[in-house]
């Protein structure tokens with residue numbers, strides 16, 4: 123019986139169980155659903171039906187509401203007593219209470235279309251309510267959960283003491299007249315952020331989101347309401363006494379509460395006569411007759427108000443900037459570019475392209491006036507909705523190039539999807555590291571400064587999964603910036619994220635070649651499988667090898683645009699960065715790095731240096747050594763706790779006269795301004811990785827310097843860089859006393875760190891094909907590394923690890939003795955070291 127049921131469950135039951143549970147029972151889930159539709163179509167179908175049902179119910183309530191109001195008006199007009207509830211309280215609900223209940227109902231999420239399907243967005247009052255407001259106005263206790271004042275709301279939010287977004291729907295008054303054809307009832311679904319970016323929204327101009335603005339305009343286009351029409355209408359109402367249908371239409375679309383602002387009212391003086399008529403009309407049909415429950419604390423925002431955002435200052439600023447640029451370069455920009463080198467700013471300006479004026483305003487404030495080349499080349503393509511694969515040099519503004527279309531996509535989606543059932547995520551940005559995700563999120567938030575109601579969140583490893591989940595629930599967002607591993611956790615662990623992702627409009631892969639590389643590819647593939655197919659995908663990177671172009675089809679549509687701002691025969695590295703290399707025995711690498719740093723610090727007052735090491739544990743060893751030698755250093759790699767990483771990253775971004783010792787976690791995308799020197803110790807994992815590491819200096823067309831330090835057996839790598847302008851540096855003169863100093867400092871470092879560094883070193887070079895191929899030589903070289911860091915003998919390797927690395931049976935490699943493992947395990951520090959060694963298969967982070 124049971125097995126039969128499993129084979130052929132009744133349709134209704136499978137519906138009841140829900141597709142997910144059913145899919146589980148069936149072991150993986152059916153590929154098609156009844157009617158031959160796929161799972162996305164199935165889900166969409168159900169969502170559509172639910173939406174329609176909800177709309178029907180709301181329509182019914184709306185009719186009831188209107189009937190109640192009609193009844194009240196008739197009673198008032200007839201001069202009869204207002205039917206009030208029986209004092210003994212056993213009656214059915216009084217009309218008054220019923221109206222209140224219905225009004226309350228209308229304020230809940232999803233019901234706003236009853237009020238506003240033609241009215242445009244709601245905005246908040248900017249000033250306190252006037253003292254002469256009607257006695258019938260809603261008191262705070264009568265607002266029935268309606269928050270109408272954003273300033274109150276901000277206070278509410280700020281008490282929380284967390285950086286949270288609070289999503290609120292509210293009705294409010296903008297525009298001065300009590301009633302006028304130019305004033306508009308505006309609705310807005312707004313989040314207030316506690317962070318600085320949103321606190322600026324106090325400016326009344328800034329209260330209007332772009333989506334709201336568009337929505338508002340389109341309403342006006344669809345239904346012209348000019349002054350004369352309205353006057354005519356009011357006149358006819360007045361002549362004929364009370365004409366309900368017209369009044370109702372007028373009332374629904376045009377009326378507003380008597381709440382008014384002093385400032386705003388002044389703007390509407392010219393509408394006096396109309397306001398007068400409106401007031402009379404309202405006194406019949408609005409809250410005076412309906413009691414206090416029908417009061418909407420809203421007024422219509424005049425279109426003019428929205429259009430009149432004053433950008434004159436910005437325009438002036440842009441003009442001045444352009445003038446300055448022309449003077450500097452002697453280039454009038456006719457060729458489409460101004461400036462020199464690859465940090466060519468295109469002659470396109472942000473205010474000329476089809477992005478929201480509010481975004482332009484935020485950009486201008488951040489100093490973005492003209493587009494960089496990559497921005498100029500990609501923006502129009504991306505805004506058209508095409509898929510794109512984009513290649514542009516490091517530090518040339520790719521982040522803004524994908525964030526701007528992402529923001530536009532969210533604005534477009536929010537304005538068209540006015541009543542979403544779930545909180546939809548419209549844009550998903552994937553990037554390889556946590557720090558990069560935070561950096562992109564910060565940039566997005568800055569660009570969204572004047573767009574209320576658009577939330578951005580990061581989902582990255584190193585934070586508690588549950589905390590992420592809570593954050594997503596309490597603080598819904600339209601843009602997510604994530605690292606693949608953590609995002610997949612959310613999707614697979616049924617964090618509910620997949621449902622939100624069903625509305626996705628845009629997927630962006632920053633550092634796309636790395637994300638499609640072996641380390642991440644599987645995760646990315648799984649993520650892409652869970653996303654709707656009808657989406658726009660954008661892939662960005664400074665390096666796009668041929669294989670990646672092929673694999674990119676996994677994410678992109680076949681007919682995507684490939685935009686390469688580097689050019690086929692051009693150098694892929696920043697032109698103003700001086701590149702050099704040095705080949706020297708790796709036993710001397712510590713000494714050489716120390717020497718290079720000392721020289722650089724001597725000659726550069728505001729130095730800021732990054733030293734890249736092959737792995738996390740080698741980074742740690744280097745850091746401890748240089749710290750022991752009294753250098754101002756910080757370390758950054760994947761073995762460090764997230765809080766520490768964030769702190770160091772922020773500190774390095776802000777400061778000068780600091781050296782960051784890091785693994786490849788910092789190699790891609792990190793925008794640390796004004797890095798003066800990048801030193802790469804040992805062979806980078808790929809040519810691309812060399813370019814990205816080097817790209818941490820010489821950003822935005824500035825000067826910079828990069829030195830690659832290789833051991834003689836790593837020299838073959840130079841062949842891969844032969845098209846890049848690397849110069850050989852003569853061997854530095856290394857003093858004997860500095861060698862003694864280094865040996866002395868090394869001796870003070872705990873041997874567990876050294877052992878971990880040895881294992882990581884072995885893992886890293888084993889993963890490099892050319893070197894890892896010859897296992898015997900590899901182990902010999904590792905032994906030399908061991909000597910150079912002051913270890914008497916090579917630390918033993920677990921048999922399983924040796925097996926995985928293909929090192930089983932190689933002479934000189936020992937398995938640890940059981941007694942020594944027990945002994946070491948009891949020591950906490952050593953235990954950590956041993957655990958860390960188990961991770962050597964992802965050594966470069």
Ligand SMILES: Nc1ncnc2c1ncn2[C@@H]1O[C@H](COP(=O)(O)OP(=O)(O)OP(=O)(O)O)[C@@H](O)[C@H]1O
Pocket residue numbers: 489490491492493494497514515516517518519520521522663664790791792793817821822
């Ligand atoms: N239009 C612009 N005007 C002025 N500055 C800009 C503009 N676009 C970007 N920038 C600045 O350029 C710097 C580099 O930008 P970004 O980090 O986006 O570069 P990238 O191309 O993504 O680099 P990477 O390849 O390393 O990821 C940042 O400091 C950014 O603020």
